[in-house]
Amino acid sequence: MFHDLFPPGIQHALDLAGIFVFATAGALLAVRKNFDVFGIVVLALVTALGGGLFRDLVIGAVPPAAFGELSFFVTPLVAAGIVYFLHPEVQRINRAINVFDAAGLGLFCVTGTTKAYEYGLGLTASAALGVATAVGGGVLRDVLVNEVPSLLRDREMYAVPALVGATMVAVFISMHSLNAITTGLAIVTTFVLRLLAMRYHWRAPLAWNRRSSVAEEP
Amino acid sequence: MFHDLFPPGIQHALDLAGIFVFATAGALLAVRKNFDVFGIVVLALVTALGGGLFRDLVIGAVPPAAFGELSFFVTPLVAAGIVYFLHPEVQRINRAINVFDAAGLGLFCVTGTTKAYEYGLGLTASAALGVATAVGGGVLRDVLVNEVPSLLRDREMYAVPALVGATMVAVFISMHSLNAITTGLAIVTTFVLRLLAMRYHWRAPLAWNRRSSVAEEP
Amino acid sequence: MFHDLFPPGIQHALDLAGIFVFATAGALLAVRKNFDVFGIVVLALVTALGGGLFRDLVIGAVPPAAFGELSFFVTPLVAAGIVYFLHPEVQRINRAINVFDAAGLGLFCVTGTTKAYEYGLGLTASAALGVATAVGGGVLRDVLVNEVPSLLRDREMYAVPALVGATMVAVFISMHSLNAITTGLAIVTTFVLRLLAMRYHWRAPLAWNRRSSVAEEP
Numbered sequence: 001m002f003h004d005l006f007p008p009g010i011q012h013a014l015d016l017a018g019i020f021v022f023a024t025a026g027a028l029l030a031v032r033k034n035f036d037v038f039g040i041v042v043l044a045l046v047t048a049l050g051g052g053l054f055r056d057l058v059i060g061a062v063p064p065a066a067f068g069e070l071s072f073f074v075t076p077l078v079a080a081g082i083v084y085f086l087h088p089e090v091q092r093i094n095r096a097i098n099v100f101d102a103a104g105l106g107l108f109c110v111t112g113t114t115k116a117y118e119y120g121l122g123l124t125a126s127a128a129l130g131v132a133t134a135v136g137g138g139v140l141r142d143v144l145v146n147e148v149p150s151l152l153r154d155r156e157m158y159a160v161p162a163l164v165g166a167t168m169v170a171v172f173i174s175m176h177s178l179n180a181i182t183t184g185l186a187i188v189t190t191f192v193l194r195l196l197a198m199r200y201h202w203r204a205p206l207a208w209n210r211r212s213s214v215a216e217e218p
Numbered sequence: 219m220f221h222d223l224f225p226p227g228i229q230h231a232l233d234l235a236g237i238f239v240f241a242t243a244g245a246l247l248a249v250r251k252n253f254d255v256f257g258i259v260v261l262a263l264v265t266a267l268g269g270g271l272f273r274d275l276v277i278g279a280v281p282p283a284a285f286g287e288l289s290f291f292v293t294p295l296v297a298a299g300i301v302y303f304l305h306p307e308v309q310r311i312n313r314a315i316n317v318f319d320a321a322g323l324g325l326f327c328v329t330g331t332t333k334a335y336e337y338g339l340g341l342t343a344s345a346a347l348g349v350a351t352a353v354g355g356g357v358l359r360d361v362l363v364n365e366v367p368s369l370l371r372d373r374e375m376y377a378v379p380a381l382v383g384a385t386m387v388a389v390f391i392s393m394h395s396l397n398a399i400t401t402g403l404a405i406v407t408t409f410v411l412r413l414l415a416m417r418y419h420w421r422a423p424l425a426w427n428r429r430s431s432v433a434e435e436p
Numbered sequence: 437m438f439h440d441l442f443p444p445g446i447q448h449a450l451d452l453a454g455i456f457v458f459a460t461a462g463a464l465l466a467v468r469k470n471f472d473v474f475g476i477v478v479l480a481l482v483t484a485l486g487g488g489l490f491r492d493l494v495i496g497a498v499p500p501a502a503f504g505e506l507s508f509f510v511t512p513l514v515a516a517g518i519v520y521f522l523h524p525e526v527q528r529i530n531r532a533i534n535v536f537d538a539a540g541l542g543l544f545c546v547t548g549t550t551k552a553y554e555y556g557l558g559l560t561a562s563a564a565l566g567v568a569t570a571v572g573g574g575v576l577r578d579v580l581v582n583e584v585p586s587l588l589r590d591r592e593m594y595a596v597p598a599l600v601g602a603t604m605v606a607v608f609i610s611m612h613s614l615n616a617i618t619t620g621l622a623i624v625t626t627f628v629l630r631l632l633a634m635r636y637h638w639r640a641p642l643a644w645n646r647r648s649s650v651a652e653e654p
Contacts (some may be wrong), residue, residue, distance in 0.1 A: 030370070036422035038377050039370035053276075058489075060498035062278035067334075067343040085426045116503075125503040139580075144357075146366045148582045152466070152475035159474050204472035208521045248588070254640035256595050257588035271494075280496035285552075285561040303644045362575075364584045 010180070011111055014187075015052075015065075016075055018107035021100035023048035023079035026141050028097065031087045033145055043141055044080040049073075051136030055112050055129055059119035098198060102161075106190035109134035109162040110183060113169040123170040130166035135159055155204045157197040165190030228398070229329055232405075233270075233283075234293055236325035239318035241266035241297035244359050246315065249305045251363055261359055262298040267291075269354030273330050273347050277337035316416060320379075324408035327352035327380040328401060331387040341388040348384035353377055373422045375415040383408030446616070447547055450623075451488075451501075452511055454543035457536035459484035459515035462577050464533065467523045469581055479577055480516040485509075487572030491548050491565050495555035534634060538597075542626035545570035545598040546619060549605040559606040566602035571595055591640045593633040601626030 026047025030040040049066040056064030066072055112133025116126035135151055135158065142149040151158055168186040172178040196202070244265025248258040267284040274282030284290050330351025334344040353369055353376065360367040369376055386404040390396040414420070462483025466476040485502040492500030502508055548569025552562040571587055571594065578585040587594055604622040608614040632638070 031425045033366075033370075034424060035370050036373040036424055038375075038422050040425060042370060042377075057275055057493055058498075058500060058503055060278075060496075063337075063339055063343070064276060067276055067339055067347060070340060070342060073342065073346065083425070087425050119499075121499055121503055122506060124506055124509065125499070128509065129503060143361060143579060144367060144370065146364065146582065148469075149580060152469075152471050152478060152580065155472040157474075159478075204474050206470060206472055207467045207476060207519070207523050249643045251584075251588075252642060253588050254591040254642055256593075256640050258643060260588060260595075275493055278496075281555075281557055281561070282494060285494055285557055285565060288558060288560060291560065291564065301643070305643050361579060362585060362588065364582065 011114075012071075014107045015111055016071060018104040018111075019048040019072060019075045020079050021097070021104040022108075022137055023076035024083060025097060025101050026076075026137070027080045027083035028087065029141065029145065031083060037084060040084055041077065041080045043144065044076040044083070045073075046144060047137045047141040048076040048079070049137065050140035051108060051112070051133040051138075054136045055116060055133040058129060059116055059121060061115075061119060099195065102191050102194035102198070103187075105134050105158070105162055105194055106165055106187040109165040109190055110169055110186050113166045114173075114178070114183075117170075117173055123174055126173075127163075127166040127170040130169065131159060131162045134162040134166075155206075157202045157204050158194070160204070161190045161193035161197065164193055229332075230289075232325045233329055234289060236322040236329075237266040237290060237293045238297050239315070239322040240269075240326075240355055241294035242301060243315060243319050244294075244355070245298045245301035246305065247359065247363065249301060255302060258302055259295065259298045261362065262294040262301070263291075264362060265355045265359040266294040266297070267355065268358035269326060269330070269351040269356075272354045273334060273351040276347060277334055277339065279333075279337060317413065320409050320412035320416070321405075323352050323376070323380055323412055324383055324405040327383040327408055328387050328404050331384045332391075332396070332401075335388075335391055341392055344391075345381075345384040345388040348387065349377060349380045352380040352384075373424075375420045375422050376412070378422070379408045379411035379415065382411055447550075448507075450543045451547055452507060454540040454547075455484040455508060455511045456515050457533070457540040458487075458544075458573055459512035460519060461533060461537050462512075462573070463516045463519035464523065465577065465581065467519060473520060476520055477513065477516045479580065480512040480519070481509075482580060483573045483577040484512040484515070485573065486576035487544060487548070487569040487574075490572045491552060491569040494565060495552055495557060497551075497555060535631065538627050538630035538634070539623075541570050541594070541598055541630055542601055542623040545601045545626055546605055546622050549602045550609075550614070550619075553606075553609055559610055562609075563599075563602040563606040566605065567595060567598045570598040570602075591642075593638045593640050594630070596640070597626045597629035597633065600629055 023044040027040050027044040029047075030043040033039075035043065049072060052072075053064050053066045056062075056066070109130045111130075113126045113130030116129040116133075117123065121129060138158075139149040139151055142151075150156065165186045168189060169178065169183070172182045172186070241262040245258050245262040247265075248261040251257075253261065267290060270290075271282050271284045273279075274284070327348045329348075331344045331348030334347040334351075335341065339347060356376075357367040357369055360369075368374065383404045386407060387396065387401070390400045390404070459480040463476050463480040465483075466479040469475075471479065485508060488508075489500050489502045491497075492502070545566045547566075549562045549566025552565040552569075553559065557565060574594075575585040575587055578587075586592065601622045604625060605614065605619070608618045608622070
């Protein structure tokens with residue numbers, strides 16, 4: 001129904017890679033929370049597919065890719081199975097997981113923005129939905145384990161790289177220059193910014209004139 | 219628009235029965251939490267209709283049955299009204315409630331899988347959405363009362379019977395043998411498995427090599 | 437696609453006013469929780485647009501107004517920016533915020549009911565969805581900051597004025613007498629009822645024969 005902005009085979013591979021790393025992160029959190037095998041599977045599915053499902057509901061893509069693409073559904077199951085048996089090893093490579101998660105962030109914000117635009121949203125709305133695609137699964141995961149989403153609380157600049165990547169895609173679209181190279185550039189920029197934010201502990205500012213010491217919470 | 223897999227009258231009666239028992243369970247939790255009369259109504263509605271609403275949003279059934287069928291909306295109000303006045307009596311029959319809840323689980327996973335397939339989803343996706351229909355209302359309810367969904371935490375094998383029932387429906391559909399008898403068989407199997415899980419305290423396994431004592435949480 | 441029940445210009449202005457006051461309330465909560473600048477923006481967006489987004493997903497309005505109307509998206513950003521710099525001043529006028537919030541409640545329940553009816557829902561369902569539009573953003577906001585929604589817990593009669601306003605709209609529609617005057621009457625009634633509920637500390641009843649002292653929770 002829409003003109004694809006880049007080759008479907010590449011988009012599919014990028015999506016699967018992003019789904020796999022997000023699912024792994026979700027399954028690891030479930031193990032840390034001591035959830036049972038079913039909880040591990042649910043948290044892997046929600047983390048990996050929640051953001052894309054939200055995007056597809058908003059743009060009216062029926063059925064959403066999470067339910068229409070069998071590979072999207074099976075990939076988190078595979079990730080959950082690997083974590084189920086190998087979780088001590090997977091946790092030991094926690095730094096590697098963070099790198100993969102940064103890659104997933106780059107992939108999802110770019111493909112999310114592109115798909116939203118293909119379904120007729122404006123450029124600003126597409127970029128916003130791209131960011132929501134990238135961070136949505138993690139927010140849902142945190143809500144389910146009954147924590148304030150780390151996105152809101154941690155001052156970790158998690159969303160800022162996604163915002164930059166999604167904005168780059170929107171600018172490239174408006175300049176009629178979105179192609180494999182510029183797409184890759186947006187993904188890599190998001191990925192590198194996220195790695196730098198982790199490496200140098202960049203912190204987002206609190207409200208103007210607000211110090212941590214005046215927080216209401218313990 | 220679609221070929222119904224079993225008579226609409228029967229499906230409607232099954233749906234209403236499931237809605238009623240789930241609404242009762244939701245309203246009772248609201249009373250235990252000391253919510254006011256409006257909180258009781260909201261929790262009854264969310265528990266009873268949340269799973270089906272999620273299913274209908276995913277498959278693009280507009281308007282969702284929760285808003286399109288007046289009887290679906292009124293039934294939780296009736297359940298909330300009964301609980302409002304008779305909650306000590308209803309709590310005393312807590313075991314009966316559990317039996318009804320098990321029946322609701324069976325009804326919802328079967329009708330959810332069937333409806334998803336009628337709207338064009340694949341068999342695996344239909345079964346997954348059937349399970350989500352059956353457990354979704356309870357998950358939403360637990361999120362609203364600010365608890366980790368018992369589905370994830372309790373190791374109670376709540377989802378496994380639904381998974382079996384939904385899979386049976388998918389297999390029957392693929393064998394072109396879904397009818398009143400096989401539908402009933404799937405419902406009864408789910409129902410009995412859930413009762414057995416409660417009676418014998420079946421527990422889902424934690425992650426491989428993981429013991430409760432190493433949990434991070436208190 | 438539908439016959440508008442009142443002039444689009446007026447509806448748009450009413451929507452923007454409601455969005456602005458709800459966004460301000462959400463941003464202030466984020467400041468109190470010591471969230472960073474991104475958390476302030478997210479909470480402003482969710483509080484202001486969550487209820488309408490839910491309504492649009494249910495009625496199948498694609499894309500939802502939150503993503504289709506640039507002004508709906510920009511308004512919460514402006515509110516978040518104002519709160520970011522001026523939050524001490526804004527908190528000092530907390531009473532004014534409550535008045536604006538009451539106005540937002542009236543605006544959203546009326547426009548939500550009207551839009552739901554325009555998209556083909558029945559009168560009861562339209563009124564229910566109007567109430568959900570008005571209270572939905574606040575519920576989502578409370579879930580994200582990991583609190584039981586004040587709607588369920590506070591006995592504050594927050595939903596009752598919305599219920600009255602939405603019902604008035606449904607009655608006016610059924611009498612073919614919804615116009616600018618009756619619409620304004622429903623908004624003002626909701627607004628005044630909410631102010632009275634705050635002023636005189638009206639409390640919704642607990643379950644019959646249930647006293648606070650028997651609550652299970654601390």
